[in-house]
Structure formats: C-alpha cells, structure tokens
Amino acid sequence: MTRAVLSLGSNLGDRIGHLRGAVSALRDVLLVASGVYETPPWGDADQPAYLNAVVLVGDPTATPRAWLDRARAIEGVAGRVRDPARRFGPRSLDVDVIAVWDEDGQPVLSDDPELTLPHPRAHLRAFVLRPWIDIQPYGQLPGHGWLTDLMGTDPVATDVLDLRPRADLPLESTG
Numbered sequence: 001m002t003r004a005v006l007s008l009g010s011n012l013g014d015r016i017g018h019l020r021g022a023v024s025a026l027r028d029v030l031l032v033a034s035g036v037y038e039t040p041p042w043g044d045a046d047q048p049a050y051l052n053a054v055v056l057v058g059d060p061t062a063t064p065r066a067w068l069d070r071a072r073a074i075e076g077v078a079g080r081v082r083d084p085a086r087r088f089g090p091r092s093l094d095v096d097v098i099a100v101w102d103e104d105g106q107p108v109l110s111d112d113p114e115l116t117l118p119h120p121r122a123h124l125r126a127f128v129l130r131p132w133i134d135i136q137p138y139g140q141l142p143g144h145g146w147l148t149d150l151m152g153t154d155p156v157a158t159d160v161l162d163l164r165p166r167a168d169l170p171l172e173s174t175g
Contacts, residue, residue: 002108003031003058004067005098005136007119007128010078011041011050011090016169018078018093019053023171025074029057034131036166042125042159043088053171054098054131064100064108068115071095098122098132099142107142118142123150126159 006026010018016036023033034054041047057067078093099118100108110117122128123144132139132147139147150156 001058001060001103002062002064002067002100003056004062004064004100005132005139006055006057006067006071007052007094007096007098007122007125007131008055009039009050009052009094009096009127010092011048012092013079015051019051020171021078022074022093022095023053023055025077026055026057026070029059029062031056031058032135033171034134036169036171037127037131038164038166039127040162041088041090042127044086044090047090050127051166051169052127052131054128054135056135060103064097064110064115064117067097067100071097096122096128098128109142118144123153124155126151126156126163129156130160130163 008019008022036051036053039050039052041050074095075093080091080093083089096119102108108117118141123141129147129150141147144150151160
C-alpha cells in the first residue's frame with residue numbers, strides 16, 4: 001500500500017466546507033485526519049486567515065502522480081483558481097502532496113518540478129507540521145527528520161505561536 005500525507009488549506013468561501021469536502025472526496029482512501037487549525041496566511045499577508053488540516057491516505061495502487069492528480073481534482077471541485085501573479089495568494093482549497101511512501105514503507109523522493117517529494121517547503125510550515133503531529137506524533141519528514149524536532153526550528157517555532165486549534169470545527173465527512 002502506498003501512503004501519502006496531504007495538507008489541506010482554505011481561506012476563501014466556506015473554509016470548513018471546503019476542507020470537509022476534501023475529506024469526503026478522500027473517504028475511500030482516508031486513514032486518519034488531523035484536527036483543524038486556523039492560521040495566518042503564509043507568503044502573502046494580504047488575505048484572510050486559513051483553516052488547515054492534514055490527512056494520511058493509503059491506496060494499494062496509487063502512484064505519487066495519482067496522489068497529485070487526485071489532489072488537483074479535489075481542488076477543482078472546490079473551485080480552485082490558480083493566480084500565477086499570487087503564488088501564495090488566497091484559495092478556496094489547496095491540497096498539497098507533502099510526502100509519499102511506497103508499499104515497503106520507503107519514502108518516495110522526486111525532484112520533478114511538478115511534484116517534488118517530499119514537499120520542498122513542508123519543513124518550514126507550522127501549518128503542515130503541527131496538524132501532522134496530531135495524526136503521527138512520531139512521524140518523520142523524509143530528508144528533514146522528526147516532526148517534533150522541526151517544530152523547534154526557525155521559522156516554524158515562531159509561526160506555531162500563531163496557530164489556533166479549532167476543536168469546534170471537526171472534519172467529519174459530509175458524504
């Protein structure tokens with residue numbers, strides 16, 4: 001079985017609805033979902049706050065490219081429009097493939113510009129690492145180490161102070 005960690009984020013429209021829609025679209029492969037965190041925007045401050053979560057998914061036949069294709073399809077259903085002028089701009093739904101492991105549990109590494117694995121900036125993003133710890137407290141980001149150790153590095157250690165757990169917004173499936 002291949003497994004993947006996917007990061008979910010939304011800051012436009014029905015933010016929790018978009019996250020729940022993504023979880024529902026993944027229900028056939030969903031292993032576990034994190035809690036939801038409200039976070040300030042990253043990389044482009046002129047936009048609303050995000051809701052973020054992480055999911056662990058598994059499928060015996062999925063390739064890394066299949067995870068990316070599925071992520072993009074889920075974004076499309078949520079009305080995601082990519083604005084090349086605002087790479088880190090607002091979005092209805094963002095689904096990033098953070099890391100993938102093959103059927104033997106080995107991390108998949110890729111330097112393909114369209115699907116770099118592990119995600120090249122995941123180790124810098126508290127909004128990815130903190131929810132991931134919810135579902136894998138002893139998890140490791142391939143090539144970067146233990147998630148808990150990464151939480152103490154810059155800029156993550158500073159950014160994590162601005163994350164707000166939203167226990168009032170569970171990710172139950174809508175389907």
